[in-house]
Amino acid sequence: MSGVRLLVGTRKGAFILTADAKRQHWEVAGPHFGGWEMYHLKGSPVDPNRIYASQSTSWFGQLIQRSNDGGVTWTPVGNEFAYDGIPGTHQWYDGTPHPWEFARVWHLEPSLSDPDTVLAGVEDAALFRSTDAGQSWQELSGLREHGSGPSWQPGAGGMCLHTIIVSPSDPKRIVVAISAAGAFRSDDEGVTWKPINKGLHSEGIPDGDAEVGHCVHHVTMHPSRPDVLFMQKHWDVMRSNDAGENWFEISGNLPSDFGFAMDVHAHEPETLYVVPIKSDSEHFPPDGRLRVYRSRSGGNEWEPLTKGLPQENCYVNVLRDAMAVDTMDECGVYFGTTGGQVYASANAGDSWAPIVRDLPAVLSVEVQNLA
Amino acid sequence: MIRVLLPAHLKTLAGVRGEVDVEVVGPVTANAIVDALETTYPALRGTIRDPATGRRRPFVRFFVDEVDRSHDEPDEPLPSGVASRKVPFIVVGAMAGG
Numbered sequence: 471m472s473g474v475r476l477l478v479g480t481r482k483g484a485f486i487l488t489a490d491a492k493r494q495h496w497e498v499a500g501p502h503f504g505g506w507e508m509y510h511l512k513g514s515p516v517d518p519n520r521i522y523a524s525q526s527t528s529w530f531g532q533l534i535q536r537s538n539d540g541g542v543t544w545t546p547v548g549n550e551f552a553y554d555g556i557p558g559t560h561q562w563y564d565g566t567p568h569p570w571e572f573a574r575v576w577h578l579e580p581s582l583s584d585p586d587t588v589l590a591g592v593e594d595a596a597l598f599r600s601t602d603a604g605q606s607w608q609e610l611s612g613l614r615e616h617g618s619g620p621s622w623q624p625g626a627g628g629m630c631l632h633t634i635i636v637s638p639s640d641p642k643r644i645v646v647a648i649s650a651a652g653a654f655r656s657d658d659e660g661v662t663w664k665p666i667n668k669g670l671h672s673e674g675i676p677d678g679d680a681e682v683g684h685c686v687h688h689v690t691m692h693p694s695r696p697d698v699l700f701m702q703k704h705w706d707v708m709r710s711n712d713a714g715e716n717w718f719e720i721s722g723n724l725p726s727d728f729g730f731a732m733d734v735h736a737h738e739p740e741t742l743y744v745v746p747i748k749s750d751s752e753h754f755p756p757d758g759r760l761r762v763y764r765s766r767s768g769g770n771e772w773e774p775l776t777k778g779l780p781q782e783n784c785y786v787n788v789l790r791d792a793m794a795v796d797t798m799d800e801c802g803v804y805f806g807t808t809g810g811q812v813y814a815s816a817n818a819g820d821s822w823a824p825i826v827r828d829l830p831a832v833l834s835v836e837v838q839n840l841a
Numbered sequence: 842m843i844r845v846l847l848p849a850h851l852k853t854l855a856g857v858r859g860e861v862d863v864e865v866v867g868p869v870t871a872n873a874i875v876d877a878l879e880t881t882y883p884a885l886r887g888t889i890r891d892p893a894t895g896r897r898r899p900f901v902r903f904f905v906d907e908v909d910r911s912h913d914e915p916d917e918p919l920p921s922g923v924a925s926r927k928v929p930f931i932v933v934g935a936m937a938g939g
Contacts, residue, residue, distance in 0.1 A: 505850060529900040529934045530850060530888040546854065546884040550892045572893060 474796045475540065475838045476814075477521065478806055479508035482830035484523060486541045488840075489825075493802055493816040496825045502544065503535065510791055510834045511541075512578050514585040518838045522588050522604055524575040532574050534590075536604050547604035551575070551592055554611035560594065561623040570594045570614070577791060579634035582641065589660075591631035595622060595648040597660060610660035613646065618665060618682040625649035625685050625704075626750075632790055633689045637696040645699065645714060650675075650685035653701065655714050666714030670703060687730045688790040692739035700742055700769070702732040702790070707744060709769050720769025725756045731793035735818060736801040740768040743795075743803060743819060745788040753808075754785035762805070764819050778822035779813065786811070791834035798839065806832025843874055844929035851889070851932065855882035860929055869924040871903050872915040889932060904931040 476487040483501030502508075506525045514520040523535040523544070532551065535544040557570035573593040581587035586603040596614050598607040613619075622629060633647035642659045645666070652667040665682050675683045685704035692698065701708040701717065705728050708717045721727035726746040735741035742765045748756045755761060760779045763772040786809035796802035803819050806812045810829035815822045842862040852858060855878075863877035879886045886892070889901055897903070902911045905920055906928045913919075922928040 527850070528937070529848075529898065530854075531891065531898060532887070533854070533884075549887045552893065 472798075473840045474798065474802060475513075475518075475840055476794070476804060476812065476825070477511035477513065477523075477541065477834075477836045477838070478812055478829065478832060479511050479523070479791075479834035480806075480810070480830035480832050481507055484508040484511055484525075484541075485826070485829060487812065487825050489814075491798060493796075493798070493814060494823075496814075498826055499541070502541070506533075507574075508833065509574060510577050510836075512580055512836045513540075513838045514580040514588075515582050516580075517585040518840060520580070520585040520603075522578045522580060524578055524590075526574040532572070534575065534578075534604050548600065548606045551590070551596075551598055551607050552609070553596060553614070554609040557614070559620055560629060561621060563624060565623075567620070570596070573628060576630045576632045577634055579636065582636055582638060589634050589636070589644075591634050591646060593628045593630040594624075595629045595631040595651060597631055597634070597644075597646055599660065610656075612656070612661050613654060613663045616654075616663045618651070621682060622648065622651040623683065633686070635689060635691055635696075635699075638693045639696050643696070643713070645689060645691075647686040647689045647701075649687065650683065650704075652682045652684040653686050653689060653699075653714055666710075667717070668715065669710075669717030670701075670708065671706070672704065674704070688732050690732050690734055692734045695739050698739065698768075700732060700734065702729050702744060704728065704750060707732070707769065720765070722765070722770035722772055724763055724772050725761075729788075730790040731788045731805060733793045733795050733803070735803075736795045736797040738766070738801075741766050741818070742769060743793065744772075745793070745805065747787060753787040758782055758784050760784040760786065760807075762803070762819055762822075775815075775819040775822070777820065778815075784809075789833055791836075792832050794835045794837040796837045796839055802837065804835050804837055806835045808832065842926070843869060843877070843923060844926050845874060845878060846929045846931045847878075848932060848934040850934065851885060854884045854888065856884070857882070865924075868916075868918045870916050870918055871897075871910065871913070871930075874919075874923075874930050875915075900935040900937050902933040902935050904933055 473490040478485040483504040485500035511523040519540040521537040525533040559567035562568035577591040579589040590598040635645040637643035697713040699710045761774040786807035793805040808831040
């Protein structure tokens with residue numbers, strides 16, 4: 471029986487939500503790791519039963535959990551994320567040098583071809599790779615050491631590497647994004663890196679057009695066109711048609727171009743989804759109305775999707791990794807909120823219904839298609 | 842054998858209930874006990890001490906016989922009641938909100 475499985479990370483545990491292909495009736499399993507912050511869970515595209523999960527607390531640090539049976543049972547694997555060499559310093563909030571210190575894993579990106587290989591984006595910002603199913607981790611230190619590292623500064627949520635995109639057409643090409651440094655690309659499997667922020671403009675930094683220093687919130691792409699990247703920056707929704715070499719704004723008629731989450735329709739590479747948030751100090755939707763905005767033209771022209779979503783007194787946020795799309799014939803779209811709701815649309819966003827309403831604050835949502 | 846009482850989250854990780862016993866060879870110190878815990882229960886590696894620094898995590902506390910030993914030198918011998926099993930070595934998740 472075909473269906474979908476949602477992997478939901480929250481502030482106080484992980485939940486696994488499953489449904490058949492109609493995506494109307496859901497089973498909820500969890501909490502797994504109750505009481506722990508589950509920043510991200512993601513399954514291997516090669517073996518969907520292989521799932522990696524980032525588990526942490528301020529008390530007991532970071533663990534990585536691995537499941538080989540679709541999230542029924544879990545095994546803790548390697549949790550030592552040692553920076554390569556002498557890590558040096560980055561800028562602190564007050565502009566002074568601050569030593570690089572590992573805090574947590576924000577994002578796990580399993581390989582497109584090998585279930586034992588997985589990338590991890592961490593705070594303080596760096597990229598690690600495991601090739602033994604998470605048992606050991608090695609830093610791809612060319613990113614942190616490429617030259618601009620000492621000038622990176624933390625965003626309000628910490629200096630995190632939160633986005634990892636591996637090109638389906640060229641596995642040597644990796645794009646990452648860091649708050650608040652910007653986007654970076656490697657074309658040699660993570661050995662060397664360069665900033666790809668030309669065209670970004672940020673008012674919160676001294677040189678608004680600087681090569682690095684931008685608070686990129688999320689980057690996404692459609693697998694059929696890996697050179698077309700879409701970005702939700704702190705403010706501004708952006709697009710690149712050349713793998714990040716140049717960016718241009720596509721915010722168009724959005725009610726606010728601040729936000730975190732963003733995704734692309736599974737079958738329509740020019741159909742995008744964002745969730746506008748009022749501002750960087752008011753992390754809730756404009757007018758208390760939770761609206762997903764969809765563009766069917768690759769940006770600039772956006773339509774609000776409201777059917778089934780609360781249109782009054784709604785003051786939740788949708789975080790950067792908390793939106794996902796499935797690849798069913800009629801594309802499913804999912805997102806979770808800081809109010810603990812997980813919403814699903816089985817018709818590409820035309821209408822929505824909550825799967826669950828009262829989870830802890832949702833940090834991440836990923837979806838797997840099940841054969 | 843040394844008696845150790847873990848906080849609930851670490852018991853879950855280690856897959857144990859109640860007190861656990863660990864074998865410590867040589868002086869009974871906080872570091873020696875945590876070394877023994879990590880050897881016996883590999884899932885606990887890095888949860889009590891930061892692997893980068895080897896230091897006790899800030900929100901973890903060590904109590905012995907109603908005294909906070911968190912700020913003692915971690916290689917300093919603990920009171921004899923720990924070695925004689927009169928009292929457990931208690932690992933505590935500090936009250937820090939959440």
